[in-house]
Every structure is written in structure tokens, then in C-alpha cells.
Amino acid sequence: MHATFKERKGVLVLGFRQHRYSSATGVSTTDMSAAHCKSTHGQTLSHPAPRRGITAAKLPPKVDLADVPDVSAVFDLVREIPDVIDGIRCNCSCAGSAGYRSLLSCYELPDLMAKTYDVCKAQVRLAHRMHEGGRSFNDIRQGIDARFGG
Numbered sequence: 001m002h003a004t005f006k007e008r009k010g011v012l013v014l015g016f017r018q019h020r021y022s023s024a025t026g027v028s029t030t031d032m033s034a035a036h037c038k039s040t041h042g043q044t045l046s047h048p049a050p051r052r053g054i055t056a057a058k059l060p061p062k063v064d065l066a067d068v069p070d071v072s073a074v075f076d077l078v079r080e081i082p083d084v085i086d087g088i089r090c091n092c093s094c095a096g097s098a099g100y101r102s103l104l105s106c107y108e109l110p111d112l113m114a115k116t117y118d119v120c121k122a123q124v125r126l127a128h129r130m131h132e133g134g135r136s137f138n139d140i141r142q143g144i145d146a147r148f149g150g
Helices: 069-080 103-107 118-132 137-148
Strands: 005-008 011-014 017-022 036-038 044-046
Touching (some): 069 118, 103 118, 118 137
Antiparallel strands (some): 005 011, 011 017, 036 044
């Protein structure tokens, strides 16, 4: 199941989940005050607004992960919901580092840090399970924060 973005009268609909969206600024205005996490550097970081039209195009081809089937399965989950994963701040050691944007960044080329970081993989599994269960985008963020220290 893929989450999709549609805009209706200033409201961004992510799958069946609604977020306020300003078409003038391109910024999500959903209340994210409860959706914060801490990086390993001790600073509080907010979950990023998911980018409209984001895809899994920067993930490695499946063939490049064939030698690690357990890891490949998690990358497949990311391919199903990249727009949801892009709106989640990861709690890995790179959160807040230059070039890092979201949990999706952990899965993108060239670094592929999620290939070895268990926290990145666990967050995607939880987000995917909650998404498949029909939970809202903010519920997913809160679930990630509750389990991984937001």
C-alpha cells in the first residue's frame, strides 16, 4: 500500500491521513509539537515535514542487497512508504549531521547506514506496521518517539 499526497483546500492528505499544508510555502503546518526526538548529540530535533512527491529513487537497487535478505526486506518496506519515512526523524547516531534529513536518508545512497544500524531498521518496521494498521501520520511519529526515545 502506498501513501499518496493530494492537496484539497490547503489540506495535505497523506493516504487517509490529513495534514495542513501551505501551497504558497510548500511547508506542512501540522501540529508537530509532540513529535520531537533527541539526537545522540543531546539536541532536540523535530520530525521533518515530508516532502511532496518524494520517492524511493535514491535507494539502492534490490540486486545490490541480495546478499543480505533480512536487510533487503526492510529496504522493501521503505520503498512502499517513502513519503511516510521521509517525515520521521531517525534516532540513529547521524541524526542532526550534515546531509541528514530524515529516516529516509538512512536508506539512501551513497551511505546506506541503515544497512548496519539496527535502530534505523527497527523504526521502519514499526512505522510500516503502524501505517498498514491504518494509524495516522502523527500516531506513527508518536509511536516512534515512545519506543525510541523522542
